[in-house]
Amino acid sequence: MRGAVIVVGSIGAVFFLAMGLTVGLWEALVLLIGVAFISSMLWYPPHVMRIVGAALLAVFLFAFLQTIAGTVPGAVIAIVLAVLAWRFLPVRVHRRVGFMVPSMVMLIFVTTILMYMAPGSPFAQEKQTTQQALEAQAKKFKVEKTALAFFGTYMKGLLADGTMGLSVKVQGRTVEQLLMPALPVSMSLGLLALVIACFLGLVLGIRAGLKPNSFADYSSMGVAMIGISLPNFVIGAILLVIFSYSFQLLPVAGWGTYGHLILPAITLALPYAAYIARLARNGTIEVMQQDFVRTARAKGLSEQTVIVKHALKGAILPVVSFLGPATAGIFTGSFVVEKLFAVPGMGQWFVTGALGRDYSVVLGTAIIYFTIITLFNLLVDFAYAWLDPRVREEL
Amino acid sequence: MTEPTTNVQAIEKGTSLWDDAWRRLKKNRLSIVGAVMLALVVLVCAFGPMIMNMSHDGENIVEDTFPEQANQAPSASHLFGTDELGRSYLARVLEGGQMSLLIGLIATLASVIIGVIYGSIAGYYGGRLDEVMMRAVDFLYGIPYMFLVILIMLMFSDAQRDSPLPIFFALGMVQWLTTARIVRGQVLTLRHQEFVQAARVMGAGDMRIIFRHILPNTLGVVVVYATLTVPAVILLESFLSFLGLGAGLTWGLLVSEGLSVINPVESYWWRLVFPSVFLALTLFSLNFVGDGLRDALDPRTRK
Amino acid sequence: MYRNLLGIGAVFAIALILVGITFSASQEEPADFRFINGSEPKSLDPHVVTGQLEGRIVDSLFEGLTFRDPKTLKPVPGCAESWDISADGKTYTFHIREEARWTDGVPITAHTFAWSWQRLQEPSKGHEYAYILHVIKGAEAYNLYEGHVERLVGPLEKGDTIVQALAKLRRENPGGVDRATWSGFMRDQKINDVVKGTRDPVIQRALLGADGRLDAGFLEQLGSSLEREAERRRALHTQAQEHFGVDEGVYAKDDRTLVVELNAATPYFLELTSFYSAHPVPRHLIERLAAERKASGENEGKEDWFLPDNIVTNGPFRLSAWRVNEKIRLERSETYWNKESIRLRIIDAFPYDNTNTALNVYLTGGADWTPTYPTSIVGALKKRPDFRKNPGMVVYYYRFNCTKPPFNDARVRRAVAMAIDRQLIIDNITKLGQPPAYRLTPPGLGDYEPPPAAWGYDPEGARKLLADAGFPGGKGIGSLTLLYNTNESHKAIAEEVASQLKKQLGFQVKALNQEWQIYQASTLALEYDIARAGWIGDYLDPNTFLDMWITNGGNNQTGWSHALYDRLIAYAADVDTFLPDAEKVVPELKEHDKARALVAAVSSADGAAARVDAAARLRLHILREAEAIFCDELPVVPLYFYVVSSMVQPYVKGFYQHPQDIHPLRGLWIDKEAR
Secondary structure (H helix, E strand, O other), X not given: OHHHHHHHHHHHXXXXXXXXXXXXXXXXXXXXXXXXXXHHHXXXXXXXXXXXXXXXXXXXXXXXXXXXXXXXXXXXXXXXXXXXXXXXXXXXXXXXXXXXXXXXXXXXXXXXXXXXXXXXXXXXXXXXXXXXXXXXXXHHOOOOOOHHHHHHHHHHHHHHHOXXXXXXXXXXXXXXXXXXXXXXHHXXXXXXXXXXXXXHHHHHHHHHHHOOOOXXXXXXXXXXXXHHHOOHXXXXXXXXXXXXXXXXXXXXXXXXXXXXXXXXHHHHHHHHHHHHHHHHHHHHHHHHOOHHHHHHHHOOOOHHHHHHHHHHHHHHHHHHXXXXXXXXXXXXXXXXXXXXXXXXXXXHHHHHHHHOOOHHHHHHHHHHHHHHHHHHHHHHHHHHHHHOHHHHHHO | OOOOOOOHHHHHHOXXXXXXXXXXXXXXXXXXXXHHHHHHXXXXXXXXXXXXXXXXXXXXXXXXXXXXXXXXXXXOOOOOOEOOOOOEHHHHHHHHHHHHHHHHHHHHHHHHHHHHHHXXXXXXXOHHHHHHHHHHHHHHHOOOHHHHHHHHHHHHOOXXXXXXXXXXXXXHHHHHHHHHHHHHHHHHHHOOOHHHHHHHHOOOOHHHHHHHHHHHHHHHHXXXXXXXXXXXXXXHHHHHHHOOOOOOOXXXXXXXXXXXXXXXXXXXXXXXXXXXXXXXXXXXXXXXXXXXXXXXXXXXXXX | OHHHHHHHHHHHHHHHHHHHHHHHOOOOOOOOEEEEOOOOOOOOOOOOOOOHHHHHHHHHHOOOOEEEOOOOOOEEEOOEEEEEEOOOOOEEEEEEOOOOEOOOOOEOOHHHHHHHHHHHHOHHHOOHHHHHHOOEOOHHHHHHHHHHHXXXXXXXXXXXXXXXXXXXXXXXXXXXXXXXXXXXXXXXXXXXXXXXXXXXXXXXXXXXXXXXXEOHHHHHHHHHHHHHHHHHHHHHHHHHHHHEOOOEOEEXXXXXXXXXXXXXXXXXXXXXXXXXXXOOOXXXXXXXXXXXXXXXXXXXXXXXXXXXXXXXOOOOEEEEEEEOOOEEEEEEOOOOOOHHHOOOOEEEEEOOOOHHXXXXXXXXXXXXXXXXXXXXXXXXXXXXXXXXXXXXXXXEEXXXXXXXXXXXXXXHHHHHHHHOOHHHHHHHHHOOOOOEOOOOOOOOOOOOOOOOOOOOOOHHHHHHHHHHOOOHHHOOOOEEEEEEEOOHHHHHHHHHHHHHHHHHHOOEEEEEEEOHHHHHHHHHOOOOOEEEEEEEOOOOOOHHHHHHHOOOOOOOOOOOOOHHHHHHHHHHHOHHHHHHHHHHHHHHOOOHHHHHHHHHHHHHOOOHHHHHHHHHHHHHHHHHHHHHHHHHHOOEEEEEEEEEEEEEOOOEEOOOOOOOXXXXXXXXXXXXXXX
């Protein structure tokens, strides 16, 4: 163990020094304290962890609730919920919370530092403006001069006012007001893509798995491989050429009707459909070689019954475990598709925010993405526990 | 399959594992086809420009082909056609391929090195250290990888942009997480094996045990995962190119340039098709080879 | 097993229901006219917006004293039904239309305008286009002087004031400073910005580089001059704060009479009153919302009166929806005084920024007008009947970094300018018959006559110049970078120019693209050898292309500095200051005979009107002389003048071509039969 401490300690020291030299000593120090805080929780005894977990939950809930319910009711609800959590929730949930909430703060901090290290400013214009105008705008939009100061202002806004700050590039609305309409757009696109991916993937996979090494297998897997091997913007372009330019069946880009949803959803779904197809194929092959399937066939059950009762089961099990990462991936990985089809979703915000140095927008998308991914990981864990009692013990 | 665990059987057989794997790999027709295709693509990209005497024709405008030969469809003189500056698309595709493959290789290598070291330390020492280190990985998993890549790319972009170093770094930085997890899982089970205990009894230091005894046994899994990381990295770079943040002349850049000339009026189809085909072929073969390797090295998944 | 199936089925069902709900609410009436606007507007507050794409929307929502006639773009009566101009051209009296109303019925009066223009100049707001109305008396003092004083003498939160920095410089260099040190000092301290327009001869001399070495005595004198200048500006600011918008500069004589006093006769003032920055804003709404925000403790930056839920407008259209990244919908305003002249009922503006998406949406019938398209296929597009083009008021050029070799030598810059085959680029890359640029100002700027061309495409001569400068065949010049911001058309041109320079001059040039923000930062910090840029004229006058090149001007970004040039630009801003200096300056000019005649014409003019006229002609000549200097020195190499173009469906009527590339939506209509 001593070896480990020396190794990790020295790596950490080098890392800290490098950080200090590149981003500044104070920034590195804050980062170090954050890491130490999160790590230290591993050593807390259960009763301390419960208190810390509940306190962090209260802070998080308050920041979230006060915009919906107002400051005082928000605080009351947050405290009540936190007390309930402290009393009733198992300590493993508190450990999760103790990880998630500080992690989000760390994420905000790291993202802020990275953004401030990139050259440029949200107020940069082709035609130069007076220094005074720039300063007045920076003050108005609370864009501070240093990353540390910005982090402070942002966290204060988040905790005290429950706001994600102001966008410089699309003014008049707070970041949460801008992102809230974008979230359901990305969600509906993602959900539809998920449905398509599962359906397509299962059909191809089972078709391939029922007759391994046949034409059906090779053709299905070939299609799946294309889905994995081509960037999805190329697939999108091919779909556009076929459905929009040649037959003019579907709109090229935009949002507002069901037609606008189809091509982006298919484009987004295909790579995932391909993965699902491969998983489903392996699962089907495996299950079809089991003795009970042979018995079922020997008993003279129709092929259809065999497929529905057994092949499907073999195909679905591995797919279920893939659904968690796939869903998170689809929701957060859609910005190429959103850009290609001009879909007004979350992904667009992240890309334009980062390119335009719209700091608050970038942080807002980061927070939402991080929450989605972490929540999905949590959901998947619980789903496993529900499906497989053995896991339940470990969680 | 996402968390491959080791196979005791394979370790007991010792060196014959690799012979065994090779035998199995040879039987996998798709993988062999993939490997051959991959080799061809790599050879053509690496030596094609040199043989055809067109070093950097893909980047520089050749005065005697511009402007007369701009936007030419494929023909005998320009196998892949030309772009709007009269540059041979063959040269561009091959040179783009060099960069794409290089990015795939180096970023993967970086991710493997970081991931293996990180994962083996966490797995070998276990306990709280392991928990802390894996929490860091969990944290980074919570950030969309594209987000990190873009931020890192922006951060480094004031340095000379024609240097591909930032993109190696950025892509390496997001790809090591899974390697680290896999290696940790492997090491976690390996460290209690008899041969490790034996080495320890004989007085071998931690580092020696990790590097001489444990890591070689994780090699198979790492190789498989690395083979599948290369296509992922190349694909990721193409997304970056699409967003205008790519690393110069790559297949990704060519493909996204090709996209802008596909429309109902006049399409220069060759500008999308050729780079896409090369890109797809490469990723296709890499995926097949990776699958084949996995089947070959990890018999548990085979039946 | 069935549990799994059930679970998946449930997820799918919920998914589809959610998707259905998202869409069921969004079915709306189809628009008469749809166009691709190219990006999301930053704001719809006329004082905040700065871009063409925002201008399209804002000009449709709001109407100033005058507006641009869609066909001619000449100012015609808007909120003001008529106006009188004083004989000296310095005072405008506008008579506000009786029926001018906001959409909520509140009348628009002269007070509305006085308040709006004062708001535009409000220093704490940081309005970027406040300078548009700095021609008004007291506007600049109100807007900027407080900040100038702060920079000059403080108090500052951090760092030195200019006066302190100057004292430090003097202490460190007791023997005075040379011109290079002084230039660096001026650039670091951005002195030019804070003493712009000063009449103090000492400061003027310092700004012009002081013709060589600056001794300690002069620096001391300069210090006290700057302090005096600060005092003067402080007084002017205090006065403006009291009077600007109340009884000076712009003020309401009564509800329907607005008086505007200008610093000098400004022939293009009515163009400015048509510009979106001069539009009125609804004071009653803005103040009510500000009070509400204050009461609820919300951030001042969240000024949101221009969102669809709040906004009131006075233009031909009203804002019916603004769904960010999706579309903006305008509907014809029923309260507009001249609503009968508006023929479009509903307009949709799409913010798609991808040019390929824009074109394809247009081509598949999803939009009726797209100003953007992928430039690489312009060759195919220009043959189509729905492709419209017109010479534009934009110049495309490459900046040289004049602060370091080899481009600190004007001969090398000229050699590059002479070695580039512009026609080849125009014929094969830009392809719209753009006029090649051998000077800075595009053709068609009113009465302005540009100076005769001093040079042309001449690779042989270029090589000779290069050899004279000490770099025969490009030897001795290391590898150079040609910087451009990521864009396919810039890229093609940059690569072609790099290849021509290699072939003609033996330069090793690497075309290097940078993402826009970084490119901005690089050019500002002069971290480049050659860098691409373009300049869109703000108004039809050569000054808009020339005044940015003064020493350390914010948009100069080349490090170039020329004393006489700076002085000429200053004279052009106020011709009256030229007359006393004429004796001294005229001999330095190229066409001094002509200049002398024009000076004589001004002094011998009888009647105010004739004098204004003669002064205008003299002013244009001063600018012509300035451009002649510019074309000799070439801190930038002009490549071509833009041709503005767009794709418009043939059934869209009332769409006219102008160099300014402005197509007011109010003039458009749809020929239903042709559709």
